[in-house]
Amino acid sequence: MKPGFKYLFPVMMAFVMLSWSGCADPNAVIDKNIEIVNNNWAYTNKVKFEVKIDDEQIPYNLYLNLRVTADYKYSNMFVLIQQINPNKHSAATRYEVKLANPDGEWLGDGSGNLYSFQTPFKTNYKFPAKGTYIFQIEQNMRDNPLKEVSDVGLRVEKAVAK
Numbered sequence: 001m002k003p004g005f006k007y008l009f010p011v012m013m014a015f016v017m018l019s020w021s022g023c024a025d026p027n028a029v030i031d032k033n034i035e036i037v038n039n040n041w042a043y044t045n046k047v048k049f050e051v052k053i054d055d056e057q058i059p060y061n062l063y064l065n066l067r068v069t070a071d072y073k074y075s076n077m078f079v080l081i082q083q084i085n086p087n088k089h090s091a092a093t094r095y096e097v098k099l100a101n102p103d104g105e106w107l108g109d110g111s112g113n114l115y116s117f118q119t120p121f122k123t124n125y126k127f128p129a130k131g132t133y134i135f136q137i138e139q140n141m142r143d144n145p146l147k148e149v150s151d152v153g154l155r156v157e158k159a160v161a162k
Contacts, residue, residue: 033153065153086131
C-alpha cells in the first residue's frame with residue numbers, strides 16, 4: 001500500500017459517513033419496514049415497532065408502509081394497528097388501505113414486481129405522554145396467511161407546518 005493512500009482512505013471514509021448521516025430525514029422519528037417471510041402474512045405474525053417519543057407537546061404524522069407483489073389478489077387490505085402506551089394502556093383500530101382502482105390499476109409506486117404504499121393513519125396526532133410506545137400491526141383479511149405481502153412498516157414523523 002502506498003504511504004499516502006494509508007492516510008487518505010480513513011479521511012475519505014469519514015467524509016462518506018458524514019455525508020450519509022446528513023441525508024437522514026430530521027423529522028422522522030422512525031421509518032422502518034419488516035420483511036414478511038415468503039410473502040405470506042399470517043394472523044399470528046404481528047409486526048412490532050417501538051417508538052420513543054421525547055416531546056408530547058408537538059404533533060406527529062403516523063403512516064402505515066406496505067409493499068405487495070403484482071400477484072396480490074385484492075384491491076385493498078384491512079389491518080389492525082394496536083398502540084400500547086408507556087403506561088401499558090392499549091387500543092387497537094382497524095384500517096382499510098386502498099391499493100388499486102376498480103379497473104385494477106395500482107395506486108402505489110411500482111418497481112419491478114413490487115408496489116409500495118405509504119398511507120397516513122393518524123395526522124397531527126399528539127401522544128399523551130413522553131416515553132416508548134409499541135405499535136403492533138396485523139393483517140385483518142379473511143385469508144390466512146395473506147399471500148403476496150412483501151413488507152410492512154411504520155413511519156412516525158414530526159408534523160411540520162406548511
